[in-house]
Amino acid sequence: MRIETLAVHAGHTTDPSTGAVAPPIHLSTTFEREGDGSFRGGHTYGRSSNPNRTSLELSLSALEQGVTALAYSSGSAATLAILQSLSPGDHVVAPSDAYYGTLRQLHEIFAGWGLVCDTVDMTDLTAVERAMRPTTRIVWCETPSNPMVRVVDIARIAELAHAAGARCVVDNTWATPVLQQPLALGADLVMHSTTKYLGGHSDVTSGAIVARQDDDFVERLRLMQRVGGAVPSPFDCWLVLRGIRTLPWRMRAHCANAMAVARFLEQHSSIEAVHYPGLPSHDGHEIAARQMSDFGGMMSIQVRGGEAKALGLAARLKLFTRATSLGGTESLIEHRASVEGPTTATPVNLLRISVGLEHPDDLIEDLAAALS
Numbered sequence: 593m594r595i596e597t598l599a600v601h602a603g604h605t606t607d608p609s610t611g612a613v614a615p616p617i618h619l620s621t622t623f624e625r626e627g628d629g630s631f632r633g634g635h636t637y638g639r640s641s642n643p644n645r646t647s648l649e650l651s652l653s654a655l656e657q658g659v660t661a662l663a664y665s666s667g668s669a670a671t672l673a674i675l676q677s678l679s680p681g682d683h684v685v686a687p688s689d690a691y692y693g694t695l696r697q698l699h700e701i702f703a704g705w706g707l708v709c710d711t712v713d714m715t716d717l718t719a720v721e722r723a724m725r726p727t728t729r730i731v732w733c734e735t736p737s738n739p740m741v742r743v744v745d746i747a748r749i750a751e752l753a754h755a756a757g758a759r760c761v762v763d764n765t766w767a768t769p770v771l772q773q774p775l776a777l778g779a780d781l782v783m784h785s786t787t788k789y790l791g792g793h794s795d796v797t798s799g800a801i802v803a804r805q806d807d808d809f810v811e812r813l814r815l816m817q818r819v820g821g822a823v824p825s826p827f828d829c830w831l832v833l834r835g836i837r838t839l840p841w842r843m844r845a846h847c848a849n850a851m852a853v854a855r856f857l858e859q860h861s862s863i864e865a866v867h868y869p870g871l872p873s874h875d876g877h878e879i880a881a882r883q884m885s886d887f888g889g890m891m892s893i894q895v896r897g898g899e900a901k902a903l904g905l906a907a908r909l910k911l912f913t914r915a916t917s918l919g920g921t922e923s924l925i926e927h928r929a930s931v932e933g934p935t936t937a938t939p940v941n942l943l944r945i946s947v948g949l950e951h952p953d954d955l956i957e958d959l960a961a962a963l964s
């Protein structure tokens with residue numbers, strides 16, 4: 593079945609008790625035991641499982657072509673569960689430009705628990721190969737990456753990970769399963785901040801992991817979810833699943849709008865660089881064209897004249913909201929260097945843009961006015 597159909601139907605059945613077509617939200621934290629000790633719907637207690645969470649997990653698993661999915665209370669909680677499933681002394685290879693929260697977990701939480709980490713430029717496969725150790729358990733990748741929108745060859749990274757006896761994890765938040773399917777490319781686990789495109793409306797914080805096979809490591813992830821307890825609420829699950837119904841169609845518009853905006857900005861004399869994998873000038877364009885079905889709604893730009901010019905542009909825009917995050921219906925713009933602090937490697941004239949679902953001509957007119 594095609595992804596548009598899966599998005600509408602996977603994890604969805606008409607409610608058997610009422611005939612309701614839209615799923616009811618099951619707030620009950622506890623479920624009745626039958627006289628023989630069994631449970632009618634398979635649910636016992638809300639932390640362990642919940643009907644809304646099960647529906648969401650079935651949907652996520654189908655979208656990513658996985659065998660099982662686990663929903664968490666945020667993308668960061670999903671990342672934390674993966675790293676918590678490792679043992680002291682284990683080694684992780686991560687991209688030097690990974691989502692900064694992922695790097696903070698590695699450096700500020702897990703280093704103290706004996707997890708060893710090396711960060712490398714993942715576009716350099718030799719560097720990835722050199723970083724491997726006998727104790728490497730996870731090779732983490734994120735593509736397109738934040739905030740430079742670099743593109744990493746998932747199939748090659750997965751091969752390198754497997755040759756070293758490690759698992760390849762892909763943070764697929766930016767691309768979504770609509771544009772990129774890491775498990776089919778050889779990755780073992782996909783991690784999502786469903787807060788972003790999957791939720792799609794900037795109104796729910798949640799995360800997930802999808803696995804290619806259900807093995808001992810996935811059993812650990814399940815332990816972290818059910819016993820660790822960082823689970824999304826039933827309403828959170830309901831909102832993400834509702835977002836997923838329209839995901840494939842929203843992604844088409846995000847991609848088309850971003851391409852139009854990128855083309856406009858690329859030819860503008862006040863813009864020094866546009867980082868968008870859909871542009872043939874982008875370093876990762878060829879890999880992106882091979883492993884993605886389209887190029888996504890995220891880009892970053894560097895404004896000619898430095899930090900003040902970048903901040904000035906962001907301040908003059910009317911349709912782009914100055915806010916962090918991404919993947920909602922509204923366009924957002926953010927000066928990443930201010931968010932990441934004084935130690936950041938992000939250029940100070942860089943603005944990250946999440947292109948929303950407004951008409952592209954309105955977005956371009958807004959940018960043109962702010963740049964003039």
Ligand SMILES: *Cc1c(COP(=O)(O)O)cnc(C)c1O
Pocket residue numbers: 666667668669691693734738763765766784785786787788797798799
């Ligand atoms: C937002 C984000 C995360 C973290 O997810 P939260 O839901 O905010 O915890 C991780 N990776 C990427 C690429 C993100 O954009």
